[in-house]
Amino acid sequence: MTDAPTDGHALLDFNSPLSDAKSYDLIGTLGPLDGATVVDYGCGWAELLLRTVEHAPGATGLGVDDDERAIDRGRANIAARGLGDRVRLERADVTTWAADPADVVVSIGASHAWGGTRGTLEAMHTRLKPGGRLLLGDGIWDGEPNARALEIFPREEFLLLHELVDLALATGFRLLNLTTANRDEWDSFESRWCASRERWLLDNPDHPEAAEVARVVDEHRDGWLKGYRTSMGLAYLTLARR
Numbered sequence: 684m685t686d687a688p689t690d691g692h693a694l695l696d697f698n699s700p701l702s703d704a705k706s707y708d709l710i711g712t713l714g715p716l717d718g719a720t721v722v723d724y725g726c727g728w729a730e731l732l733l734r735t736v737e738h739a740p741g742a743t744g745l746g747v748d749d750d751e752r753a754i755d756r757g758r759a760n761i762a763a764r765g766l767g768d769r770v771r772l773e774r775a776d777v778t779t780w781a782a783d784p785a786d787v788v789v790s791i792g793a794s795h796a797w798g799g800t801r802g803t804l805e806a807m808h809t810r811l812k813p814g815g816r817l818l819l820g821d822g823i824w825d826g827e828p829n830a831r832a833l834e835i836f837p838r839e840e841f842l843l844l845h846e847l848v849d850l851a852l853a854t855g856f857r858l859l860n861l862t863t864a865n866r867d868e869w870d871s872f873e874s875r876w877c878a879s880r881e882r883w884l885l886d887n888p889d890h891p892e893a894a895e896v897a898r899v900v901d902e903h904r905d906g907w908l909k910g911y912r913t914s915m916g917l918a919y920l921t922l923a924r925r
């Protein structure tokens with residue numbers, strides 16, 4: 684899938700199915716945040732990290748991601764929102780980034796970086812202080828996947844919700860909060876992903892890469908609507924490190 688020549692994330696607030704209201708609900712589960720160190724591994728453009736630090740004036744934040752365009756967008760937002768003295772973003776591979784154990788760590792939609800959910804939980808455990816909180820956003824099967832969904836995501840890619848919670852408990856965490864992305868959040872996320880490209884196509888109908896961008900968005904929309912829309916979920920767990 685190509686992102687060039689257009690930024691396929693331009694219309695998204697987060698690179699995950701997450702509403703404004705739920706983002707603040709999740710931040711509320713991460714406390715105490717005053718004076719906390721917060722590290723977001725696979726932060727994208729770090730919108731959740733920025734909101735977390737804005738929500739807790741004494742908190743400091745670090746975001747790590749290897750996507751240059753996302754880091755540039757996040758840094759521009761940090762400057763625009765006057766957060767430069769409390770938040771910094773690093774462009775790096777999260778698996779080799781050595782940060783001190785934090786009070787709060789975040790990993791949303793980035794489990795593939797650590798080879799899957801277990802690897803993510805184990806890595807986040809070592810990157811947290813005892814008693815620290817992890818906000819994990821991870822894919823789950825939320826219904827029986829049809830053949831088209833399984834062409835896109837192998838069955839073993841995701842756990843069921845209760846399996847995910849059991850794995851978190853088995854890797855040294857206790858569960859503080861659980862929620863899942865709802866249908867509106869998913870439809871908004873997928874629609875905006877597609878619309879970033881559709882709007883570019885409207886403005887650039889004769890661009891040499893227009894046909895390829897149209898092919899990518901058509902294939903994506905098809906896979907979403909005929910495949911995983913009724914079976915793929917996204918769980919947000921707030922976990923406390925034992």
Ligand SMILES: C[S@@+](CC[C@H](N)C(=O)[O-])C[C@H]1O[C@@H](n2cnc3c(N)ncnc32)[C@H](O)[C@@H]1O
Nearest residue numbers: 698699725726727748749750776777792793796
């Ligand atoms: C689905 S996006 C989620 C971004 C962000 N957490 C959010 O919710 O908006 C996953 C992010 O993980 C990042 N990522 C994946 N593997 C990575 C790695 N090994 N090192 C750094 N970043 C990685 C990608 O660049 C991408 O920004």
